[in-house]
Amino acid sequence: MAQETVQQLPAAAPATPARALLPLILPALVVGVGASLLLLGVSVAAEELQDVLWRNLPDALGVGRYSALWMVAMLTATGVAVGLVVWKVPGHAGPDPATTGLDAPVLPPAVLPGLVLATALMLAGGPSLGPENPIIAVNVGLAFWLGRRLVPRAPGGLWAALAEAATIGALFGTPVAAALLLSEALAGRQLKGALWDNVFAPLVAAAAGALTTTLVAHPSFDLHLPAFGRPGWGDLLAALVVASVATLLGMCAVRAFPYVHGAFARLGHPMVALPVGGLVLGLLAALGGHLTLFKGLDEVGEIAADPDRWSAGEFATMTVVKLAALLVAASCGFRGGRIFPAVFAGAALGLCAHALVPDVHPAVGVACGVLGMLLAITRQGWVSLFTAAVLVSSPTVIALLCMASLPAWLLVTGRPQMQLRGDGTPIR
Template identity: 75%
Template sequence: MAPDAPSAPSPPLPTPVRVLLPQIVPALLIGVGASLLLLGVSEIAELFKDVLWEALPDTLGIGGFSSLWMITILTATGVAVGLVVWKAPGHAGPDPATMGLGDEAPVSPVVVPGLLVAAALGLAGGVSLGPENPIIAANIALAYWLGSRAQPVAPAALWVSLASAATIGALFGTPVAAALVISEALARRPGDRSLWDRLFAPLVAAGAGATTTALIAHPTFDISLPPVTYPGWADLLASLVIAPAAALFGLVAVYAFPFVHAAFRRLPHPMVMLPLGGLTLGLLGALGGHLTLFKGLDEVKEIAADPDGRGAGAVAALAAVKLAALLVAASCGFRGGRIFPAVFIGAAFGLCAHALVPAVHPAVGVASGVLGLLLAITRQGWISLFTAAVLVASPAVLALLCIASLPAWLIVTGRPQMQLDTSGAPLR
């Protein structure tokens, strides 16, 4: 047999430094731009919120959070968002029930204005959704459109990862959250590059986005609960019970999601679907009170300001109504994300545990409840741990959460997600 011909030598791979250095400037620009877009939409929504819920009812001489006003404003918000979804180019983006945390293909730039308007209207009008999904989708679309023209040879995945990381960093005010989300996604992709090589540019973008937000808006997730200095056996037991119980509570909405979504999709037009959804949210707001409206982050701070001020039944009602509001808002076509409402629900769940068993430390209850709810709703392990930990700003709780996440994860893993494919079937 003839000897094998010598194989041609493989071309040398570029050194990591030569690959990474050119990514710094685009990452910085995307990070700052993503933060500014988030802050701009949030500021516009806050101004409009003040008009709808303070200035206008004061002028009319009625209560801003009276049942009639809540029903009226949320129904009107449904009408306004329905008009945008109906008439805006691209119908304000894809069905929000199919959207995850930056894992979808870039939409056309012409869709972005309608998507942002619909998101801002929902935020101002009291819809129980956060800004994360539409802002991430808008930033991905703009970063991909601009980046592919500036550097046509760069892969599309680069612009998607930079925009996602930048927006998550801006949302949470720290690049750590983005690093955790991106690393979880990268763990599913085989390749020969080291993890930190892959994370380099997204971390630059996330750092730029987080720093821009911190310098301009000074955000904080700390809800000022009494800290846990030295956790004991009772705290460990509480976290091991509350986190799985909260995960089970969240799965109620997850399992109901495809059915509620299908019921709304049977309606013939967005001008029927969204106003009906707004009316339902208004009725839920009248039932649960104004704390069950809006994205939920400011409302979490309000209920946490006096952890002993409400009985178990009252806090449980807040959690149940907010869960129903999240389910309806996510199903009927409002543009928004599910993380911030889930934080409110988890915090209320934890405070309910504290009200039932006063020996449960409120910080342990809130952190464990948020952990379990986020695991059920998002199926993002790292971001659930991170968010639960930063809410209570108590490093001692982190060890408890790491342990409590294990039984909670056993409950949610393999279950349907609160995200659907284009046919309406839940993802797993």
């Protein structure tokens, strides 16, 4: 029986010789460093503009930096500015962002400047989106365009793989996230060679991107929540409940996505859809407070620094408003990704659970809230687990996260994703 079973297993793919992998190292290093520097450049430029828009300008005008009036005016103005880029700049800042994910298409070089400008304006102006999707698209386009000219014999797909891995590594400050994403993307494919042969060059690019970001910007995802010790039965129950609730809440946004996107699409012009979207985002910010603005990474650190500062109702309001802001921003045409605002919504939900039931440890609540929300919004299992784990920096919570991911995944698998086809129907 054992011999028959062995015979039924597929033969292992032959390993790629080292001489075929060695020439990939230098291009991977160059793409990794370049992708990280572009991400850092856009981020720094957006932060400088954000300081002008949200600190210097309101102070000069004598209005509150985060008053309801200023938030509504600034988000609407951001919609106008991004709308002008989408309308007038060559390439129209790329395809409809509702139709794109982390696996970016190769865009023509003429499209990339407008996409960079729209992304920087969005990051500075306050909409609830992150930089990941458009920056990956820009890095993929640049790597493909330059790579085909400098190394014409290399396969075109290599440059896209290197740029995607490098940008993910740069975003998270570690190549582990890129490796997990690659392994998930390669699952089920007929690979030529062993798995590590296929991820060798992208992993080099991811490591180069992560190291460049770490050496230049010193990022940290640890929220410095109270230390979590040995898990108990109550912690397991809390993990299962919080992750499942977060998943269900995230799926509400996913279900609403094609309808909200369709409503903005019927407005017919970016100079209408984006300003109206900005106005709605400003009203949401006035309801939820300034912490529900921007991509959410710095704001997660603020709410996690003092979990007892806000009530359960305030955390619940922030959760719902942030998720609604993510839904509107992704639907009306702002260029951006959904990972970081989903992290904020999940963390706020986890802290809401802690405020309602103090026995729910803050680290368990935050990690499982982020896990469930990311599974619903991104449908990336490994990245969701990784992101949830690094936020709390507690090895003992990983087993709880793995258990909590099981019911959460059952709630999302086979159901619509937060990404649309060209005809507006959701991808499953």
